[in-house]
Amino acid sequence: MKVVIIGAGIIGVTSAYFLAKAGCEVTVLERHPGPAQETSFANAGQISPGYSAPWAAPGIPMKAVKWLLSRHSPLVVRPKLDTAQWLWMLKMLGNCTETAYHRNKARMVRVAEYSRDVLEELRQQTGIEYNHRTQGTLQVFRYAKQMDGMHKDIDVLKQFGVNYEVLDRDGCVAVEPGLQRVREKITGGLRLPHDETGDCRMFTIALARLAREMGVTFKYGTEVKTVLHEAGRVTGIATQHGDITGDAYILAAGSLSVRLAKTVGIHLPIYPVKGYSINVPIDNEDEAPRSTLMDETYKVAITRLGDTVRIGGTAELNGYASGLPDSRRDTLLHSFRGLFPNVGTPDNTSLWAGFRPMTPDGTPIIGGTALSNLFLNTGHGTLGWTMSCGSARVITDIIMKKTPDIDVSDLVYPRIKAA
Ligand SMILES: Cc1cc2nc3c(=O)[nH]c(=O)nc-3n(C[C@H](O)[C@H](O)[C@H](O)COP(=O)(O)OP(=O)(O)OC[C@H]3O[C@@H](n4cnc5c(N)ncnc54)[C@H](O)[C@@H]3O)c2cc1C
Known part of the structure; x- marks a missing residue:
């Protein structure tokens, strides 16, 4: 064929x-x-079934209002005279219910878990090299409220048999010793030990x-x-x-x-949700991250890729606007330096932006x-x-008209199983 x-x-x-x-x-x-x-080209390098979750979640509309007023916001909205943008935002808001979140997260985890297993098989069969690590990811919480919020996600992880570890401050430092210097800033974390990392490009x-x-x-x-x-x-x-x-x-x-x-x-x-990344070459191996950390406060991913750290984040709703504002780099570095103050000097020329092909249900x-x-x-x-x-x-x-290994009936568009 x-x-x-x-x-x-x-x-x-x-x-x-x-x-x-x-x-x-x-x-x-x-x-x-x-x-x-x-x-x-330069995404944040996470292979993260455990962290797979839609951005449309209960409480997001309120958080969005707060974020839009803060300097280092994970969300930037530039309203445009564009019906596609407004319709997409409305549909996304419609997915911010408990039921929709649970349904969408379950779909994402199902595809992502399967995908990680297929990748592992491919790696074994081909020996493909891409600066990969298989040391899990750590979602870092700076506030007790964030720890409380993680329990909804844990329900879905349990449903799909995804391994996870709830860590206190010492547990986070044991997994990522580079956090020792800033341990007082951390409340705890959720570790997904079977997540992986690697250079997508x-x-x-x-x-x-x-x-x-x-x-x-x-x-x-x-x-x-x-x-x-x-x-x-x-x-x-x-x-x-x-x-x-x-x-x-x-x-x-x-x-x-x-x-x-x-x-x-x-x-x-699908709407283009712009995100940014930057690289920091590692000067101080002892304090460098070992795998991926997700800084939940700023929604910034910090990933070890070879002898470099890739830092990625920001959701900007601004159509296909080009441009690399310094303020976006500042937010990524604010998160990174807050957790790893002593690792290296950022390569400012590496500031990059890409458009996530985003559905309202994630x-x-x-x-x-x-x-x-x-x-x-x-x-x-x-x-x-x-x-x-x-x-x-x-x-x-x-x-090839074969039955896929996972249920895909709810991945087609229009969605036929939407609640
Ligand atoms: C800042 C940032 C961080 C991210 N971090 C992660 C992460 O840690 N983990 C993760 O899993 N995902 C991450 N993502 C998301 C991930 O990068 C994307 O979901 C993924 O790259 C999308 O791949 P794609 O092949 O669909 O799209 P693309 O990589 O955009 O590829 C589409 C291709 O189609 C081509 N094309 C389009 N139109 C035409 C045309 N008319 N004719 C010919 N060719 C055409 C384009 O040139 C392009 O090469 C991140 C994204 C961003 C922006």
Whole structure:
């Protein structure tokens, strides 16, 4: 079977790899000159099934008001004359109920847990290198109230058999000795020992190389203009280099999937939620983080990647606005220096921004569409790296008409099992 994939981010490349492994003839169309040059370029490096949770949660509307008034806010909203932005925010608010949160978190954990297992198998089979570590993640709480709030999440972790450890201050320092210097600032933490970390870009580039060796064709520098369709089927993909045809098509174009889906009348509820990251080369190994820490107060992820620390965060609702304001870097560094004051000097040139392809319920969109041979693997939002291998394996099974290993009936769009 000939499969055409739009997008060579982490989602498109993992899809290409698993489809090639299943015996398909795969072509990937990418407008950039190589893989992982958009949102998969410099994310925070967490493979975090245990931390998988929608941003739409009970209490978020109140917190949002408080955040918008604070200097180092995890949330930035720039209201625009754009119905897509307002509709998305309304739908997200609609998901801030207990019921929706529990349902959405359960979906995310299911995909992410599966994905981590698929990644582990892939790693064993290929020996792929991407500066990975398998030392878990630690959600750090600075306030007692945050510790109280963690119990809802623990219910879902229990439901899915996800291992976790509730730690006091000493427990946090034992896992991340670099926190010793600031121990008084910490109340406790939630450790997810089976979470992992790694460089998403390095992985995507290495996997694209493996996929090419397996026969996948990557057409870089190829901008998709529109998806061609007739009589309920996609008939081809129009690019500036001509039309590309196949038997099945996957839209894996990150936040830009919205524009391409529109060309076939599909309106995806995905909004580009901008985030930022920065690197700090490590000068002081003794006090450096060992794995990923999630600073719950600022919603900033601090991840060890080789001899560097990657710090990522901020949710900015501002359309596709380009720009790298100093204030965003300051917030990331404020969180990092608060926990690791003595690790190294930030590489200020590394400030980067990417657009998370975010659905209002936080869950990715994986599955078929009204067009019989068009499939979606997109909308992975905050955790596309975490969910990539599982999502790719699932979409491969769907296309190959095999039953996926996990329930995916509630991942299609429109959601059919929404409460
Ligand atoms: C600051 C930040 C931190 C993050 N941290 C984490 C983390 O720690 N862990 C985690 O799991 N996730 C994290 N994420 C989320 C994760 O990075 C994304 O979910 C993931 O990269 C999305 O991958 P993708 O392949 O869907 O999209 P992309 O990487 O954006 O890839 C889509 C590709 O499609 C191509 N494309 C689009 N339109 C066209 C067209 N018309 N023609 C041709 N090509 C096209 C684009 O050029 C792009 O290469 C983070 C994101 C940000 C911004």
